[in-house]
Amino acid sequence: MTHRRWPLLFAAFAAAIFGCAHAEGEALIKRVETTWRAQDGATVDEILARVAEVAHFVPRGWEASQKHDSEDFVSLSWARSQGDMRDDEHEITWDVSADGVMSLGPARSKTMELGWRPFALSLIAHEVADGYPQPNLAFLRDASNYDFVVTAQGGLGDLLKKGRCTIGNPVSLDYVVLPEKMSKDDLWRLQLSVDCDIKGPSYFTHSGIIIFTKMNRDAWQPASFFARRIAKYPPGHWFEQVEPDEQRTFDAVRKVLKGGK
Numbered sequence: 001m002t003h004r005r006w007p008l009l010f011a012a013f014a015a016a017i018f019g020c021a022h023a024e025g026e027a028l029i030k031r032v033e034t035t036w037r038a039q040d041g042a043t044v045d046e047i048l049a050r051v052a053e054v055a056h057f058v059p060r061g062w063e064a065s066q067k068h069d070s071e072d073f074v075s076l077s078w079a080r081s082q083g084d085m086r087d088d089e090h091e092i093t094w095d096v097s098a099d100g101v102m103s104l105g106p107a108r109s110k111t112m113e114l115g116w117r118p119f120a121l122s123l124i125a126h127e128v129a130d131g132y133p134q135p136n137l138a139f140l141r142d143a144s145n146y147d148f149v150v151t152a153q154g155g156l157g158d159l160l161k162k163g164r165c166t167i168g169n170p171v172s173l174d175y176v177v178l179p180e181k182m183s184k185d186d187l188w189r190l191q192l193s194v195d196c197d198i199k200g201p202s203y204f205t206h207s208g209i210i211i212f213t214k215m216n217r218d219a220w221q222p223a224s225f226f227a228r229r230i231a232k233y234p235p236g237h238w239f240e241q242v243e244p245d246e247q248r249t250f251d252a253v254r255k256v257l258k259g260g261k
Helices: 005-035 044-054 107-114 116-130 156-162 225-232 244-257
Strands: 058-068 071-079 090-097 102-105 165-176 187-196 208-215
Touching (some): 005 044, 005 058, 005 071, 044 116, 090 107, 102 107, 156 165
Antiparallel strands (some): 058 071, 165 187, 187 208
């Protein structure tokens, strides 16, 4: 074999290796697209299509590679507008273990696990926080988009409508990574500020704070006094009962404000 043939053989070998890796990467991407599901059952493609209609969200391209010996890595890059440069892109990633378990990340993308509406709300809320031009405030303030939070009284959005509540600022929906010493589980946290045209204490009805949290696939739990009343009592009866824990907290705050000990 002459030395002249070595470059040709090497090129053919490299092309075969690249082609095999490319085929494996395409198969892995297809696997994520077809088998991964959000908690509401939606596929990746369903979520991307719906979110692109309401938020500044432009999917760019897929990539796949082996991250570790027993773990593969798939990523989808996206931008807020068609004209964004490469440095302005964001990524949604899936770590695929040897046993097929898919872990979604980073934290800013984790709301995608809940479904397209929570993911869209999270993206729009970040647009507002970042001062991005022309965020979809109508979608952000449409109470019906919050029915994914289900309480004993019904969907949160429906309850807010019945309570004659309008959603203002701030709105946030994020995945929170807790310190290991606090919890082995991470959580999603939704916070809304609302004004409600009903009788009740002004600290609830004017810029009232509603917070719900959720761990893994568990149900949403109220995490603020107003949220607890919404989850416990039907609209129209939120403020008829005295809540002992709530009363003790407010009494302690009043005492401090008055200079007491």
